Amino acid sequence: MSFELRDRDLLGRIGRLTVKGKTIETPAFMPVVNPLIETIPAKKLRQDFGCEILITNSYIIRNHFKDVPNLELHKLLDYDGVVMTDSGAYQILVYGEVEVTQDEIINWQKQIGSDISVILDIPTGWDVPREKVEFTVKETLRRAEEALPLIEDTPNLWVGPIQGGRHLGLVAESATRIGKMPFDIHALGSPTEVMERYMYPVLVDMAMTAKLNAPVERPIHLFGAGHPNILAMSVAMGYDLFDSAAYALFAKDERYLTTRGTYLFKDLQYLPCSCPVCRNQSPEDIRDLPRGERQRVIAQHNMHVTMSEMETVKQAISEGSLWDLVETRAKGHAQMTSALKTLSKYSKHLEAGSPGFKGKGVFYYDYHSLAKPEVIRYQNRLVNNYQSPENIDTRILISAPQRKPYSRSREFRKLKEKLAQGKKEIQYCFIAAPYGLIPEYLAETYPASQYQIAEPLDQETIQHTVNNIIEYLEKYPIKNTVIIFRDNEMERELVGKLGEKYPSIKIEELDQTGLSDQILGLIIK
Ligand SMILES: [Zn+2]
Known part of the structure; x- marks a missing residue:
C-alpha cells in the first residue's frame, strides 16, 4: 500500500491511497452499494458522481452468489474503481450472529477480488453492559491476531477495526493494540447508532480517542458516517474514509439531505441546491413523479450533495480554513454545536496537526x-x-x-x-x-x-x-x-x-x- 499525504489542516489531510495499481484521493466518501438493490448503479456512481471508491458487503454477496463460479466483484458491480468490502460484522451487530467463519469470509474477500477488506470483527454496539464491551474489544483483537497469517502477502488492503463504544479507555486500548499489528487501514466500529441518535459530542470523544491512539501514518475510516453535515468535522478529526447508505436510505423515506440538515421532501417549497437533479426540476415536478422514480431522484440529489461537500472540505484543507467550515456546519444543528464544544477540548491536538500560515487572514x-x-x-x-x-x-x-x-x-x-x-x-x-x-x-x-x-x-x-x-x-x-x-x-x-x-x-x-x-x-x- 502507499498512502501519501499532500496537504493538511487541523488533523484533516488530503492524501493519495494506492491499492492494486488504482489511486484514489482522500478524504473520500464511499457510497454503500447493495448489488441486489442498486438505488444508483455503481457504474453511474463513478461516471455521474465521480465516486472512485465504494463499499459493498461481502457477506451478502456470498449468501447470494456463493455458487457462481469465478465470481469477480468488479464485474458483478460493473465498476472499475476501488471496492471496499465489509465482512458481515454489521450483520453481527444487527442480528447477533452470522453464518460464516472468519476464515471463510477472509478467503471469500480474497477470492472475489476485493480491494480493501475487513476481518470479521465484533462491533461493540450501543447500550451494552461493560463486560460485553470488553468482550467485543478482546474478541476483535483475538480475531485480528488470528487473521494475520491469512492476510499477509495478499494484494488487498486490510482493515483493523477499533471497538470500545463510548468507553474511551477501551477505545484507546483497542486502537493502541490493533495499531501494533500490520494492518493497512484502521476503522472506528459502530458509531452508526451514536450518529442515528445525534449524539455527536459522544462521537467526537470516541473518534478523537481512536484517532489519537491509532498509527497516524495509516488511513482511518469512520464507519457509517455519511450525512453531509458531519463530514467536515469528521475530516477535521483526521478521518480519511467515510461510508454510508444514508443517500439511499433517506431517499426511501423521501428525505432530502443538505449541509444544513435534512428536509422531508414534501415540506420543500424550493430546492436549495444546484445539482443536475435540482437545477432541472421544480419540487412540484419531482412530487408528480411515481414514487419509485421520486425516491431515485432524491437519492441522486443526496449523493450529489454528499460528494460536493467532500470537495468543499478538501478545498477548505487546501486553503487552511477547515475550522471555519466546521464552525459553519456545526451551527446548523444543536447537537453539532455541542459537538463543536467537545472538539474544542482537543484544540491542542488539532493545532499540532495544522501547518502554519496558508496566506489567509x-x-x-x-x-x-x-x-x-x-x-x-x-x-x-x-x-x-x-x-x-x-x-x-x-x-x-x-x-x-x-x-x-x-x-x-x-x-x-x-x-x-x-x-x-x-x-x-x-x-x-x-x-x-x-x-x-x-x-x-x-x-x-x-x-x-x-x-x-x-x-x-x-x-x-x-x-x-x-x-x-x-x-x-x-x-x-x-x-x-x-x-x-x-x-x-x-x-x-x-x-x-x-x-x-x-x-x-x-x-x-x-x-x-x-x-x-x-x-x-x-x-x-
Ligand atoms: Zn440537488
Whole structure:
C-alpha cells in the first residue's frame, strides 16, 4: 500500500491511497452499494458522481452468489474503481450472529477480488453492559491476531477495526493494540447508532480517542458516517474514509439531505441546491413523479450533495480554513454545536496537526473560534517561548489601534517617539482579543498581523482574553506597568482585575481623540 499525504489542516489531510495499481484521493466518501438493490448503479456512481471508491458487503454477496463460479466483484458491480468490502460484522451487530467463519469470509474477500477488506470483527454496539464491551474489544483483537497469517502477502488492503463504544479507555486500548499489528487501514466500529441518535459530542470523544491512539501514518475510516453535515468535522478529526447508505436510505423515506440538515421532501417549497437533479426540476415536478422514480431522484440529489461537500472540505484543507467550515456546519444543528464544544477540548491536538500560515487572514466569529489552531499556537508561543527583552523596567499595555499591524499605526508611533525622550527601557504590548497581549515585535507576524474579530465580543472571549493577559503578566513580572485602555467592556474588565491584583499599576484611559499630550505626560512622569 502507499498512502501519501499532500496537504493538511487541523488533523484533516488530503492524501493519495494506492491499492492494486488504482489511486484514489482522500478524504473520500464511499457510497454503500447493495448489488441486489442498486438505488444508483455503481457504474453511474463513478461516471455521474465521480465516486472512485465504494463499499459493498461481502457477506451478502456470498449468501447470494456463493455458487457462481469465478465470481469477480468488479464485474458483478460493473465498476472499475476501488471496492471496499465489509465482512458481515454489521450483520453481527444487527442480528447477533452470522453464518460464516472468519476464515471463510477472509478467503471469500480474497477470492472475489476485493480491494480493501475487513476481518470479521465484533462491533461493540450501543447500550451494552461493560463486560460485553470488553468482550467485543478482546474478541476483535483475538480475531485480528488470528487473521494475520491469512492476510499477509495478499494484494488487498486490510482493515483493523477499533471497538470500545463510548468507553474511551477501551477505545484507546483497542486502537493502541490493533495499531501494533500490520494492518493497512484502521476503522472506528459502530458509531452508526451514536450518529442515528445525534449524539455527536459522544462521537467526537470516541473518534478523537481512536484517532489519537491509532498509527497516524495509516488511513482511518469512520464507519457509517455519511450525512453531509458531519463530514467536515469528521475530516477535521483526521478521518480519511467515510461510508454510508444514508443517500439511499433517506431517499426511501423521501428525505432530502443538505449541509444544513435534512428536509422531508414534501415540506420543500424550493430546492436549495444546484445539482443536475435540482437545477432541472421544480419540487412540484419531482412530487408528480411515481414514487419509485421520486425516491431515485432524491437519492441522486443526496449523493450529489454528499460528494460536493467532500470537495468543499478538501478545498477548505487546501486553503487552511477547515475550522471555519466546521464552525459553519456545526451551527446548523444543536447537537453539532455541542459537538463543536467537545472538539474544542482537543484544540491542542488539532493545532499540532495544522501547518502554519496558508496566506489567509484569520477570522473569529465568536468563542467557538477560540479553539482555532492560530489562537492556540499564538498563546503557546507567547507564554512559553516569548522572552521579554532584557533590562526593561517598564511595560506599557496599550489598547490595540484600529489599523494592523498595530506597531506601524500612527497612534503607536507617536507614543513611542514621545516616550523615547524619557530614555526608559520600555516593552510595548497591545491589548487585543482573542490573543490577550501582542508584544510590539510580534505585531507584524502572523496571525497578529492578519486577523479580524466580530464585535461586540461575547463573555467567553472577554474572559479568555483577560485571563491570557493575566497569565502573561504573572509569568513575566516587571517593575512598572502602565495600562492605556479604551472604554469598552473587555478593557474595563481587564482594568478592574489588574487594578485589584496590582495596586501599583498606572491606569490611563484613551479619550475620543486617542493619545493626548496630557496622557503622554502622565506616562512619562
Ligand atoms: Zn440537488
